[in-house]
Amino acid sequence: MSKTLTNRKDDYAQWYNDIILKGGLADYSAVKGCMVIKPHGYALWENMRDNLDKRFKETGHQNAYFPLFIPKSFLSKEAAHVEGFAKECAVVTHYRLKNDPNGGGVIVDPEAKLEEELIVRPTSETIIWNTYKDWIKSYRDLPLLINQWANVVRWEMRTRLFLRTTEFLWQEGHTAHATREEAIEEAEKMLEVYASFAEEYMAIPVIRGVKSANERFAGAEDTYCIEALMQDGKALQAGTSHFLGQNFAKAFDVKFQDKDNNHDYVWATSWGVSTRLVGALVMVHSDDEGLVLPPKLAPLQVVIIPIFNKDPEATAKIERTAQDIINNLKQQGIRVKYDNDDNTRAGFKFAEYELKGVPVRITLGARDLENNIVEVARRDTKEKKAYPLDGIAASIPGLLDDIQSNMYNTALKFRTENTIEVNSWDEFVKILDEKPGFVSAHWDGTPETEEKIKELTKATIRCIPLNNKMEEGKCIHSGKPSTQRVLFARAY
């Protein structure tokens, strides 16, 4: 069958691409580095977006929309931001085409050159803070809690579907506060929103942590992150939340008047997650048969497949039973599809819905129905079980919950088994190659040592976990004293 995927153990990267392409999540496009998000992939992103959006609104945020373009000069206003960020991006220099006088096509009209080039936003801190300058005058205007759902562009040389693409979809929160403490509290609160979303909704356990200086967002005083472990032992940064201090307020001169008529720069945060999460979802849960989707996120939670024989009475009974189950499931708010297309063999359908990751499959066969049973297969464990027909619909919500928590627990167990404490350089290097995962090790706290370790092993400090245990030790590389362990890994 053409849908067969490469096995994970044979070629993990190829397996990943197979799932994305054959599972109908995304496709390559005619534009280098940009992907087409296909309906099944977009439905996953939509569900993530809607759930996150609800969490943002529950924590007091409102959505807004800022321009796609950023005047080039804005990028250099915050010094660290431009150094760390702004170089690889799409630059708009002209605003008109004209017919090619020498041929059938169109050419860029040299007369239509912009006075100042525009950058397609790689992130929106600069254009947003330039706007906040007009919106914030007084403490009464604070806190300002805004989120934007948008596309952004970063000109990537090496791209991978969902994980790193030139254009991607994301949300970016940008908040302004009267005090340092309140801004830090916001950055931490949004990290927790991301973490609980990942764990409760995507069934992905994450480490909550803070980045070392080397891995910090350009322009941030602190970058909080959630880090997840993929099945190949590589880490993936699944979301970040930045405490920006007063850096952008100073760069764009955003001051407020407090209750005592004093003026001060406002304090900022920004935070984001992107379509990269779809890549994480695939790499944490899926198997050699295809996608495995957590029920809360799955666009389709249950598929019902009839096995028809030639007896019209048995067929009628199957159809009636299917309709009863569907009505009942829909009343419970469960997303269900009945696939009675009789041009396709049941075996092909089974494989197709396995590939697409549908959590539960109910098979209705004539013989089973005579015996008042139906076959229920769960996608996560691939277990098949006969359920009594009577009350079948009522048992589905519990089954979906069970799948959701089993998927989380399986991923958590994998992460626990693949998080190893090491105490020497030799151990560190050996573990990275032989049993990749998170490696918990002492580090002397200097950027130089971190850089050196990265050069030698390609492993980076994923984070310093929040509420980390303090313990004395020696840096695995420099041997200098250290007060806590940090998490290293090779990462996407």
Next chain:
Amino acid sequence: MSKTLTNRKDDYAQWYNDIILKGGLADYSAVKGCMVIKPHGYALWENMRDNLDKRFKETGHQNAYFPLFIPKSFLSKEAAHVEGFAKECAVVTHYRLKNDPNGGGVIVDPEAKLEEELIVRPTSETIIWNTYKDWIKSYRDLPLLINQWANVVRWEMRTRLFLRTTEFLWQEGHTAHATREEAIEEAEKMLEVYASFAEEYMAIPVIRGVKSANERFAGAEDTYCIEALMQDGKALQAGTSHFLGQNFAKAFDVKFQDKDNNHDYVWATSWGVSTRLVGALVMVHSDDEGLVLPPKLAPLQVVIIPIFNKDPEATAKIERTAQDIINNLKQQGIRVKYDNDDNTRAGFKFAEYELKGVPVRITLGARDLENNIVEVARRDTKEKKAYPLDGIAASIPGLLDDIQSNMYNTALKFRTENTIEVNSWDEFVKILDEKPGFVSAHWDGTPETEEKIKELTKATIRCIPLNNKMEEGKCIHSGKPSTQRVLFARAY
């Protein structure tokens, strides 16, 4: 009060801008022609999007996402498309910046020039049909019913908030079909989706029609449209649905194999509405006090404002009553806010929520509560009425329905009164200046006459209404014979 708006009769254009800016819908940005959509404006767009999205899904469409960029050469593949469309657009020529060796800023890196320029999509037919080429092989792949929510850019010289901006948000449906008839049926079905959305949800009556050749979308065989009448008598095209024939399939070589193994080009439609609808909403319903929002679309449907006096017992009673009403309204799914901020005077709040367009205001005063009544004000008619406290929450849904239909009927009455049949050129010119609105007149059916009329009067043919009555007559301009009347107007 700083919120005071210009009156419509004094300066309609200024009134419109005042509503947008002071009502918190949008703001100008640092990028010429691009706007910032502020939270209140974005909430309106979100509600429109969610309702439309539901209608699209109910009619079998799925969402997907295609690249922001289009290779320049794609634009010239469909001849009419490039002629009519593609010239005024943002052109990406470079993909990297670098530090300016002569100063503190950044410059475009001349080394990083793209081999082929990329166009920021003004619409996505070309990139999508280039993709459909890989997706469509057989009749089994048809119909392909895809929609995209996206930002697009058209380099406009004269812009107006929401009505015409360089960047705007929209959806664009792109479907592929096996037959001409099915594609036409789809284009007409989606026009009806737009029309019923506008009428049922936005309370905006629309004329369903088809465009004359001059006003057709570049690359379409037929453009269907819905046209609405604004309070100043100008028309606004609120949505379009195009039957594209086989034009794009031929340009991008998209063929399918039918059941009999014959190969043919597929048939296409595309259809879209944009953030322009927010502008229409404002101009159809609002008044000199601010926005008037139809309840179905209003982010906030009811606001409850307490009038406190110094008696703590009365205050406690007001608070209890408010909570009872809120709980009851929320249980009914009504979007309600309780504004008990005691730093702001009630009169200021009244004006603020009137400006924002909240359909219903409930005022809770101590004396009224003693008499077991509450004051209810409706935004559309500005009528205030005492309601019995007992059962107040239960009477709100009916009131909201009444406001919704009253707003529709008021707009319909206005349109009817401002749609005039004329039978001579003198009448036509006089009506356009003295009582602007839709002018129903005979036209000889030629692009030349239409162009001439536009030159002389700035009025265009808004549409040939669907199911138009056939009647013999003479073209108001050329005097040549005509078989039906068409609708003229000056338009946004």
